[in-house]
Amino acid sequence: MIAWHIARRELRGGLNGFYVFLACLALGVAAIAAVGSVRVSIQEGLAREGAVILGGDASIAFTYRFAEADERAWMEAQSEAVSEIVDFRSMAVVERDGAVERGLTQVKGVDAAYPLVGDVQLVPQIPLSTALAGKNGLPGIVAQRVLIDRLALQIGDVLKLGTQEFVLMASLEREPDSAGGGFGLGPRSLVLTKDLANSSLLEPGTLFDSAYRMALPNGADLDMIRAEAEAQFAESGLRWRDSRNGAPGLSEFVDRIGAFLVLVGLAGLAVGGVGVSAAVRSYLDAKTGVIATLKTLGAEGRTIFTAYLIQIGILSAIGIALGLILGALLPILFAPIIEARLPIPAAFGLHTAPLIEAALYGALTALVFTLWPLARTEQVRAAALFRDASGPVRAIPRLPYIAAILIAFGVLLGLAVWFSGVWQLTLGAAGGILTSLGLLSLSAWLVRRIARRLSRAKAVRGHTALRLALGAVGGPGGEATSVVLSLGLGLAVLASVGQIDSNLRSAIERDLPDVAPSYFFVDIQNAQLPAFLERVKGDPQVSRVDSAPMLRGIITRINGKPAREVAGEHWVLQGDRGVTYSQRPTENTTITAGEWWPEDYVGPPQISFAAEEAMEMGLDLGDELTINILGRDITGEITSFREVDFSTAEIGFILTMNPSALAGAPHTHIATVYAEEDAEAEILRDVAADAPNITAIRVRDAIDRVTEALAGLAAATSYGAAATLITGFVVLIGAAAAGERSRVFEAAVLKTVGAARGRILASFAMRSAILGAAAGGVAIIAGGLAGYSVMVFVMDTTYTFEPFSAIAIVIGGALATLLAGLAFAWRPLAARPGQILRGQE
Amino acid sequence: MTAPVLSLSDVQLSLMGNAGRVDILHDISLKVTRGETVGMVGPSGSGKSSLLMLMGGLERATGGSIQALGHDLTAMDEDALARFRRGHMGVVFQSFHLIPTMTALENVATPLELAGASDAFDRAEAELESVGLGGRIHHYPSQMSGGEQQRVALARAAAPRPDILLADEPTGNLDGSNGQAIMDMLFGLRDRHGSTLVLVTHAPDLAERCDRVITLKDGRVASDNRVVAEAAQ
Numbered sequence A: 001m002i003a004w005h006i007a008r009r010e011l012r013g014g015l016n017g018f019y020v021f022l023a024c025l026a027l028g029v030a031a032i033a034a035v036g037s038v039r040v041s042i043q044e045g046l047a048r049e050g051a052v053i054l055g056g057d058a059s060i061a062f063t064y065r066f067a068e069a070d071e072r073a074w075m076e077a078q079s080e081a082v083s084e085i086v087d088f089r090s091m092a093v094v095e096r097d098g099a100v101e102r103g104l105t106q107v108k109g110v111d112a113a114y115p116l117v118g119d120v121q122l123v124p125q126i127p128l129s130t131a132l133a134g135k136n137g138l139p140g141i142v143a144q145r146v147l148i149d150r151l152a153l154q155i156g157d158v159l160k161l162g163t164q165e166f167v168l169m170a171s172l173e174r175e176p177d178s179a180g181g182g183f184g185l186g187p188r189s190l191v192l193t194k195d196l197a198n199s200s201l202l203e204p205g206t207l208f209d210s211a212y213r214m215a216l217p218n219g220a221d222l223d224m225i226r227a228e229a230e231a232q233f234a235e236s237g238l239r240w241r242d243s244r245n246g247a248p249g250l251s252e253f254v255d256r257i258g259a260f261l262v263l264v265g266l267a268g269l270a271v272g273g274v275g276v277s278a279a280v281r282s283y284l285d286a287k288t289g290v291i292a293t294l295k296t297l298g299a300e301g302r303t304i305f306t307a308y309l310i311q312i313g314i315l316s317a318i319g320i321a322l323g324l325i326l327g328a329l330l331p332i333l334f335a336p337i338i339e340a341r342l343p344i345p346a347a348f349g350l351h352t353a354p355l356i357e358a359a360l361y362g363a364l365t366a367l368v369f370t371l372w373p374l375a376r377t378e379q380v381r382a383a384a385l386f387r388d389a390s391g392p393v394r395a396i397p398r399l400p401y402i403a404a405i406l407i408a409f410g411v412l413l414g415l416a417v418w419f420s421g422v423w424q425l426t427l428g429a430a431g432g433i434l435t436s437l438g439l440l441s442l443s444a445w446l447v448r449r450i451a452r453r454l455s456r457a458k459a460v461r462g463h464t465a466l467r468l469a470l471g472a473v474g475g476p477g478g479e480a481t482s483v484v485l486s487l488g489l490g491l492a493v494l495a496s497v498g499q500i501d502s503n504l505r506s507a508i509e510r511d512l513p514d515v516a517p518s519y520f521f522v523d524i525q526n527a528q529l530p531a532f533l534e535r536v537k538g539d540p541q542v543s544r545v546d547s548a549p550m551l552r553g554i555i556t557r558i559n560g561k562p563a564r565e566v567a568g569e570h571w572v573l574q575g576d577r578g579v580t581y582s583q584r585p586t587e588n589t590t591i592t593a594g595e596w597w598p599e600d601y602v603g604p605p606q607i608s609f610a611a612e613e614a615m616e617m618g619l620d621l622g623d624e625l626t627i628n629i630l631g632r633d634i635t636g637e638i639t640s641f642r643e644v645d646f647s648t649a650e651i652g653f654i655l656t657m658n659p660s661a662l663a664g665a666p667h668t669h670i671a672t673v674y675a676e677e678d679a680e681a682e683i684l685r686d687v688a689a690d691a692p693n694i695t696a697i698r699v700r701d702a703i704d705r706v707t708e709a710l711a712g713l714a715a716a717t718s719y720g721a722a723a724t725l726i727t728g729f730v731v732l733i734g735a736a737a738a739g740e741r742s743r744v745f746e747a748a749v750l751k752t753v754g755a756a757r758g759r760i761l762a763s764f765a766m767r768s769a770i771l772g773a774a775a776g777g778v779a780i781i782a783g784g785l786a787g788y789s790v791m792v793f794v795m796d797t798t799y800t801f802e803p804f805s806a807i808a809i810v811i812g813g814a815l816a817t818l819l820a821g822l823a824f825a826w827r828p829l830a831a832r833p834g835q836i837l838r839g840q841e
Numbered sequence B: 001m002t003a004p005v006l007s008l009s010d011v012q013l014s015l016m017g018n019a020g021r022v023d024i025l026h027d028i029s030l031k032v033t034r035g036e037t038v039g040m041v042g043p044s045g046s047g048k049s050s051l052l053m054l055m056g057g058l059e060r061a062t063g064g065s066i067q068a069l070g071h072d073l074t075a076m077d078e079d080a081l082a083r084f085r086r087g088h089m090g091v092v093f094q095s096f097h098l099i100p101t102m103t104a105l106e107n108v109a110t111p112l113e114l115a116g117a118s119d120a121f122d123r124a125e126a127e128l129e130s131v132g133l134g135g136r137i138h139h140y141p142s143q144m145s146g147g148e149q150q151r152v153a154l155a156r157a158a159a160p161r162p163d164i165l166l167a168d169e170p171t172g173n174l175d176g177s178n179g180q181a182i183m184d185m186l187f188g189l190r191d192r193h194g195s196t197l198v199l200v201t202h203a204p205d206l207a208e209r210c211d212r213v214i215t216l217k218d219g220r221v222a223s224d225n226r227v228v229a230e231a232a233q
């Protein structure tokens, strides 16, 4: 009660001097609240539009084949309507004035029932059925504007898919079910499946997916239908999806990114925490006299602690509230911009869950970072009044307080794990933040040590400004620690993002120029292969051609047991994989264990499996795998392991079998062609002229697509890191502002003993630069460690230190501290010493 | 008679306070000659500190002129004043005003260093020894008592052998015996280096140790008396 009265009286002074405290907390909370709100908005949008995105209430998909009659019959029995979709890559070809233009496109063949849910939007605004009906005896096609532009098409122009001509009827502006699909390599075009009959594109063995969208009766039990479907058709490679999660890929992506950004936000909050801690410390230091007086008057340590805890609590509540308001408003404000980049309408609005999450994080962070300085109020002695109170207490708080700090931290960590749902990443990030803070504390300590040493070194004597700077950094009561901690942590987050981003980019780039092929050719029919090989191998500008038969299969069983029960959720088991067969190991193959089958082997099927993936899945030589290929089960024994490198864009198969095992299955071939750039166009033209069904994927284009996706990701992360850095700057400015009083004093004394302003300014500048460089230095180390961990442990590739972004960050750090320091050097330099130093009678 | 080291004529000082303009000093004219020890007394708020600050170029006069060692302080800018103080003026304050991030040695060495002395640290050490702090040169101000801090301040002011020593109630924050010791040192310094000393003080017995006592009242010189040297040596 007394504590409350004390707190209230102390707070009457208003929020002056607490702006940094409030800003630090508010920024951190706002960032987390905003990220959370956007995530929930998108997820709710996805949930609400589930059926539209999926294209029906439920969907059953097959790879490489259409539904069998019994499967189709079963689906029709369940549904009010069924719509069949086929999806594959192809080349759109336009002949104009004797020249031929080609563009890779992701073709979707539909039936009359499409779309079951949602609307297709075309320009000109004609119904889809009208568009696909075509004109002048040719079937219609609609395509995304990107493709139309790339091929310089006009509405009404004729183009070819395979051997079939289509007339372009409209541009495809909105495809309701676009978000549900995977990562397409080319722009979308839409035709009627029946019009593809003469295109020679859907021959047996061609790579395509089919999907059956079902409109279910109201109140249908999705779980029951799913269970029935899987019971009946699971082994035939059926993939079930329903409207409860229409775009699992997108949804998971949003969740991942959201979780990741929240972690970045937590780093920001930690930076804010450092600022909050520094603000509370300097506030309480200034209160030493008040506290000592209260003690003289008989207040117990506990009362005083409570009084200041209440004050800080109230301030925290204000800061968090500000943060929540900001964090809730920002996404709503930016909704139109965010929405424009989404394939689906998101449900922007006020979402309480992410706000509560952010508030909890904020409160716990405030607690973790303020308990320490608060606990020290207990140790202020009444005697402080009678001594010069310039030296604040520097004792370690009593055990209960330390326990409380640890508990609060534990709860914070637990919440973060719980909310993010990705515990490894969360613990990794928490570890990273703690390591960084530890490194930064250590470096702050070291910098102070070294500075103190150096300030006494003979070499520095005579360089007054430098000695002053070193003395200020190393001397007691400096702001060194909080500047290095806050700025360093902010920069560390930025450096990590920088290192990871540039490493990912160079990982892609690195393997490209000399190693990567120019083209992937897919869907080469058996009969077309000899002519194809003759054309490319005979070209003097082609340095290398690899080809392999290509089938797709799903590993359904391992040693007779369902594969997932044995090897869990390994990526090799998710969906279908490429399967090939080969008489001999290819030239570059390294067998790591077991033995390749003899040539002309015709016994029971044998499998050579990728070594690293086998190890991850726990497979051994002699294990039996059942692979479903085109609805047929093939069971074979693993007789060898081999190294497969997926990073070089060479043809790499997880599964290779002996030829006789797969000979009966219809299949096509895949080929990679390494050609000089000026020969590429001609090869493409000749191959397409001979075999229009063959799809050529330019590797450079594909990599550009991946890089683009990566750039978007890096941008999102950069925004998160920016929030952290802004908080870091606020802390920095807070520290500089807090240091202004002592600078004013120092400048006055220095002028008195004969220092000109230039010298004083130089000294202030050097002090800032030293601290900034220390923060930047640690940031580089932390960024390197984070980059290494992510690249090696998460991305499974190699890490190289990227000096460019690192150096930029150190310079940025030093500059930022410098600017903040100089911004607050004006008053100290301008003040007349007489005004500052006159007696305080 | 020697040339004056300090010469003030019609000096005025007005400051802008919260309640508007405050006239602090009115038409002060006086001369201090080399080697003189001037005590400045007067009631609190009479303008003693202000006058001392003006003499040291730490405050700007709003009227009149101040000459120190033949230089016109009123015509100099901040940096020129700072440079002028090197080797010419030492100031001791009531609240010591040591730089907290520097050790005693560093505090004392700073003015020497600024003046370009190559042996700044050796001289600083010697100076600290002469005020009895030879064993504490690496201590920070916060690790020292008030009396010790003031001795460091004294050493800092005296180390560059200034022509003029200005002291504003140097014992005001100290107890009797510490104050006594500081005063003895201050006068000792004056004797050894032959500096001119201007000393603001409340204590009548201290004033008596001066050659001359100026009494201020309401920003004016109320009296200016030469102390008849006891026993006329």
Ligand SMILES: Nc1ncnc2c1ncn2[C@@H]1O[C@H](COP(=O)(O)OP(=O)(O)O)[C@@H](O)[C@H]1O
Residues within 6 Å of the ligand: A835, A838, A839, A841, B015, B016, B017, B018, B022, B024, B042, B043, B044, B045, B046, B047, B048, B049, B050, B051
């Ligand atoms: N910055 C200021 N603004 C306005 N008035 C001031 C300022 N500093 C001092 N004064 C006033 O000037 C007068 C002289 O002060 P000071 O020189 O400190 O006197 P003394 O040292 O004799 O006690 C006092 O009335 C004081 O209140």
Ligand SMILES: [Mg+2]
Residues within 6 Å of the ligand: A839, A841, B048, B049, B050, B168
């Ligand atoms: Mg005074």
